[in-house]
Amino acid sequence: MKKKIIVIGNGMVGYKFCERLKEKDTDNQYQIITFCEEPRPAYDRVHLSEYFAGKSAEDLSMAKLEWYKENDIEIHIGDKASSVDRVAKTVTSEKGLTLEYDKLVFATGSSAFVPPVPGVDKSGVFVYRTIEDLDDMMEYAKDCKTCAVIGGGLLGLEAAKAAQDLDLETHCVEFAPRLMPRQLDEAGGTLLKDIIESRGIKVHLNKSTKNIAGDGKVTAMEFADDTILEVDMIIVSAGIRPRDEVAREAGLTLGPRGGILVNDSLLTSDPDIFAIGECALYEGMIYGLVAPGYQMADAVAEQLVGRDASFEGADMSTKLKLIGTDVASFGNIEPQVPFKELVINDPHSAIYKKLVVTEDGKTLLGGILVGDADAYGNLLQLYQNEMVLPEDPMQLILPASDGSAPGGAGVSDLPDSAQICSCESVSKGDICSAIEDGACSISDIKKCTKAGTGCGGCMPLVTDLFKAKMKESGVEVSNALCEHFDMTRQEMYQTVRATGIKTFDELLEKHGKGTGCETCKPAAASIFASTWNVPILEQPSLNDTNDAFLANMQQDGTYSVIPRIPGGEITPDMLIIIGEVSKQFGLYMKITGGQRIDMFGAKLHELPEIWKILVDAGFESGHAYAKSLRTVKSCVGSTWCRYGVGDAVGLAIRVENRYRGIRSPHKLKSAVSGCTRECAEAQSKDFGIIATEHGWNLYVCGNGGMKPRHTDLLAVDLDEETLIKYIDRFLMYYIKTADKLMRTSTWMDQLEGGIEHLKDVVINDSLGINAELEAQMEHLVNTYECEWKNAINDPEKLKRFKHFVNCEDTDETIEFVDERGQIRPASHEEKKQLVEV
Amino acid sequence: MSNEWISVGKVEDFCKDLGGCVKVDGKQIAVFNVKEKSEWYAVQNLCPHDNRMVLSRGLIGDASGTPKVACPLHKHNFDLKTGEHVSEGDVDDLTTYPVKVEEGTIYLQMV
Numbered sequence: 001m002k003k004k005i006i007v008i009g010n011g012m013v014g015y016k017f018c019e020r021l022k023e024k025d026t027d028n029q030y031q032i033i034t035f036c037e038e039p040r041p042a043y044d045r046v047h048l049s050e051y052f053a054g055k056s057a058e059d060l061s062m063a064k065l066e067w068y069k070e071n072d073i074e075i076h077i078g079d080k081a082s083s084v085d086r087v088a089k090t091v092t093s094e095k096g097l098t099l100e101y102d103k104l105v106f107a108t109g110s111s112a113f114v115p116p117v118p119g120v121d122k123s124g125v126f127v128y129r130t131i132e133d134l135d136d137m138m139e140y141a142k143d144c145k146t147c148a149v150i151g152g153g154l155l156g157l158e159a160a161k162a163a164q165d166l167d168l169e170t171h172c173v174e175f176a177p178r179l180m181p182r183q184l185d186e187a188g189g190t191l192l193k194d195i196i197e198s199r200g201i202k203v204h205l206n207k208s209t210k211n212i213a214g215d216g217k218v219t220a221m222e223f224a225d226d227t228i229l230e231v232d233m234i235i236v237s238a239g240i241r242p243r244d245e246v247a248r249e250a251g252l253t254l255g256p257r258g259g260i261l262v263n264d265s266l267l268t269s270d271p272d273i274f275a276i277g278e279c280a281l282y283e284g285m286i287y288g289l290v291a292p293g294y295q296m297a298d299a300v301a302e303q304l305v306g307r308d309a310s311f312e313g314a315d316m317s318t319k320l321k322l323i324g325t326d327v328a329s330f331g332n333i334e335p336q337v338p339f340k341e342l343v344i345n346d347p348h349s350a351i352y353k354k355l356v357v358t359e360d361g362k363t364l365l366g367g368i369l370v371g372d373a374d375a376y377g378n379l380l381q382l383y384q385n386e387m388v389l390p391e392d393p394m395q396l397i398l399p400a401s402d403g404s405a406p407g408g409a410g411v412s413d414l415p416d417s418a419q420i421c422s423c424e425s426v427s428k429g430d431i432c433s434a435i436e437d438g439a440c441s442i443s444d445i446k447k448c449t450k451a452g453t454g455c456g457g458c459m460p461l462v463t464d465l466f467k468a469k470m471k472e473s474g475v476e477v478s479n480a481l482c483e484h485f486d487m488t489r490q491e492m493y494q495t496v497r498a499t500g501i502k503t504f505d506e507l508l509e510k511h512g513k514g515t516g517c518e519t520c521k522p523a524a525a526s527i528f529a530s531t532w533n534v535p536i537l538e539q540p541s542l543n544d545t546n547d548a549f550l551a552n553m554q555q556d557g558t559y560s561v562i563p564r565i566p567g568g569e570i571t572p573d574m575l576i577i578i579g580e581v582s583k584q585f586g587l588y589m590k591i592t593g594g595q596r597i598d599m600f601g602a603k604l605h606e607l608p609e610i611w612k613i614l615v616d617a618g619f620e621s622g623h624a625y626a627k628s629l630r631t632v633k634s635c636v637g638s639t640w641c642r643y644g645v646g647d648a649v650g651l652a653i654r655v656e657n658r659y660r661g662i663r664s665p666h667k668l669k670s671a672v673s674g675c676t677r678e679c680a681e682a683q684s685k686d687f688g689i690i691a692t693e694h695g696w697n698l699y700v701c702g703n704g705g706m707k708p709r710h711t712d713l714l715a716v717d718l719d720e721e722t723l724i725k726y727i728d729r730f731l732m733y734y735i736k737t738a739d740k741l742m743r744t745s746t747w748m749d750q751l752e753g754g755i756e757h758l759k760d761v762v763i764n765d766s767l768g769i770n771a772e773l774e775a776q777m778e779h780l781v782n783t784y785e786c787e788w789k790n791a792i793n794d795p796e797k798l799k800r801f802k803h804f805v806n807c808e809d810t811d812e813t814i815e816f817v818d819e820r821g822q823i824r825p826a827s828h829e830e831k832k833q834l835v836e837v
Numbered sequence: 838m839s840n841e842w843i844s845v846g847k848v849e850d851f852c853k854d855l856g857g858c859v860k861v862d863g864k865q866i867a868v869f870n871v872k873e874k875s876e877w878y879a880v881q882n883l884c885p886h887d888n889r890m891v892l893s894r895g896l897i898g899d900a901s902g903t904p905k906v907a908c909p910l911h912k913h914n915f916d917l918k919t920g921e922h923v924s925e926g927d928v929d930d931l932t933t934y935p936v937k938v939e940e941g942t943i944y945l946q947m948v
Binding site: 514516800804806809813 | 845852900902
């Protein structure tokens with residue numbers, strides 16, 4: 001007969017206890033029963049605000065109902081355990097169920113603490129705790145414009161973020177003189193307030209709410225200093241209260257201010273009853289973080305399977321992202337021993353960092369990081385393992401001069417006992433043995449050790465450790481392109497240039513092995529093009545999806561067609577040609593972000609016909625399908641604009657025509673603005689040019705896409721000749737040294753010496769290669785040929801431009817539907833006819 | 838099901854180290870050659886990841902010597918010999934078809 005364990009409460013900690021016990025109970029001696037008062041099983045409350053950002057309740061769930069079934073855990077959803085009879089050893093639920101237990105675990109968690117302010121019962125006052133709370137808030141917020149959050153601590157700021165996500169004008173009201181009073185000092189709190197206010201949340205400090213006004217519904221908050229804040233809605237997030245009412249009824253000993261009293265074994269005053277998580281009071285302390293809760297769950301599960309385990313308090317170190325800002329604190333920032341403080345306070349960059357070290361500067365006692373908490377993982381390890389600090393501990397928090405991560409203890413210096421993941425209690429040793437046992441990816445490590453599956457804060461450290469370990473064992477340290485070439489892209493580029501090799505077959509035979517793959521073939525094709533500038537369809541088997549057919553493949557296997565429109569300047573006649581072609585072939589039309597026109601829905605066999613018409617009319621390939629120059633966007637410049645100081649369109653056309661078709665490691669975008677108002681957005685481009693009173697400023701290595709980056713200023717007030725010379729050098733240096741598929745922005749981020757180094761190379765010729773770079777560019781410019789013009793005159797190249805090799809049929813699985821007067825691909829559901837395989 | 842060998846074109850109709858799509862009994866089959874037309878493979882043209890008729894337009898190559906095709910849409914890789922999906926993610930395997938070359942003509946068996 002199995003022993004019965006009843007777990008009251010199915011929150012994160014209750015769930016974690018079930019999971020841990022199930023894992024440890026290999027003899028299957030326990031039957032687990034758990035009560036869950038909420039309508040769904042445990043979910044990730046730490047990331048609750050992501051519910052507003054679009055995550056579903058399901059996304060947040062810790063485990064699906066099937067998990068409980070598979071693990072033979074009896075879960076009573078939507079039923080609250082309402083009383084415990086300690087003599088009969090039974091639990092009775094609200095729905096009238098009475099079940100016996102051998103051991104009982106309280107994991108009832110906490111509820112929001114609502115201060116006893118008159119008016120808190122008015123409608124429009126919410127707490128921020130459960131998915132239901134969030135649903136209610138969303139509903140109510142529909143008619144609201146402003147919202148105040150009571151509480152400027154961790155939870156309060158989370159709630160403020162949620163209110164902002166609801167498009168409400170948000171106020172954060174804190175009783176203490178600073179934000180996060182428990183974790184931050186005055187300077188850190190001040191900076192955090194500045195950052196948060198700059199993100200549009202108004203912060204009110206030293207405010208004690210004396211009344212919530214309104215006739216049934218909230219309309220305003222009245223403070224003790226007689227000021228008033230008009231609001232439509234209030235979220236109370238001022239702290240937590242342990243849920244101890246059932247324990248109290250059952251006669252268990254509670255703390256003077258609540259909380260179920262537990263000892264080192266997490267036993268309550270009844271030897272068969274444990275309490276874990278936020279309902280448990282250990283040495284006068286309620287632990288409101290998930291990591292200590294998990295540690296308690298683990299300790300109880302250990303004891304139940306007969307092993308020694310105890311809870312000895314937990315570290316309250318924490319790192320979070322609050323309203324887009326990193327905030328972390330660890331250790332003791334006001335220690336009882338003599339100490340020194342090392343502080344960086346840079347309001348300009350919005351960074352505050354403080355380290356508290358022993359008087360001799362050798363041991364780290366605690367610290368605070370606001371604005372940039374990248375160093376948290378390392379610092380926490382130094383602190384927890386009491387490691388000896390480097391000579392100048394300031395180096396630990398100073399940004400490194402080359403832009404790389406701050407120095408300090410690398411993961412390899414950590415002892416094996418160092419705890420990497422505190423949520424799941426995973427040590428460095430655990431992760432290392434997982435790797436030695438064959439875990440060969442980060443996801444493997446997460447799977448077999450559970451590291452990083454709680455708050456996720458340790459992931460950078462796990463990744464570093466994985467890389468270091470892999471390097472140690474000689475696995476995957478090589479930056480080889482792929483299994484066929486034991487060289488980097490840069491090395492392949494040098495090889496091709498130095499040897500004069502012009503075909504993939506020769507390159508493979510002399511420097512590689514096997515038959516190649518979708519990684520090395522396009523890389524080689526790009527390098528051949530960057531070096532010899534031969535039309536890419538000369539070696540068709542190397543070209544990736546888009547290059548293979550000189551067009552961009554869309555989701556349904558059709559293509560889009562973009563002719564080049566240099567600088568975005570186009571005559572009515574040319575515009576009419578595009579319109580006519582589009583009409584003739586029934587294409588969908590859209591203006592692109594790069595000031596040109598995209599035509600979608602062309603079938604493979606139509607591409608040569610379409611391009612024949614376009615080329616005959618004087619259009620050229622726009623290379624929208626290629627890793628090469630896309631467009632040079634421009635404003636109208638001094639030609640028309642009242643403010644323009646330079647001819648932006650003229651220069652844009654010259655620049656676009658100069659660099660068109662040049663294959664590079666990744667795509668290149670450019671823009672020219674006619675004045676400092678910067679309407680062409682040149683500072684977000686791979687290279688951007690802005691007119692000045694005295695010439696042109698050249699900016700490089702910007703990006704507006706996935707990871708936006710503003711350009712760096714390379715040179716000012718250039719005449720056009722010098723400007724072009726600098727761009728030639730810059731582009732060729734990038735082509736020479738970047739990795740495959742590396743945009744200029746990423747290239748700059750990892751370029752040793754950064755912009756200063758690039759200036760030195762491009763302007764001062766510090767490497768002595770400028771003559772070479774210019775000659776290489778000159779060759780590319782002089783050998784330019786429109787790929788489409790070349791292709792439509794070469795039957796061999798057009799051989800693949802038909803859907804079937806053995807007949808003239810077209811692909812009948814392509815279907816369009818009408819939308820806003822144009823075509824779009826039919827969805828799978830819309831396709832009535834079944835696709836036969 | 839027939840064991841009949843069906844002609845789907847001449848060797849010169851296909852580009853070296855590439856794929857081409859052929860239509861047999863209304864079905865779309867992707868035919869690939871590797872090592873300069875010395876080895877031939879045939880699989881369904883439909884990529885089962887997003888159900889599009891595009892595989893014949895994918896790049897081919899090998900993984901540890903085993904020939905493979907990478908779908909041009911999302912780079913899912915399939916073993917050309919067995920049709921097995923060899924990338925990450927849960928995607929069905931491909932149907933493969935026997936293929937042979939006789940006197941410059943490519944034949945498929947629709948079994």
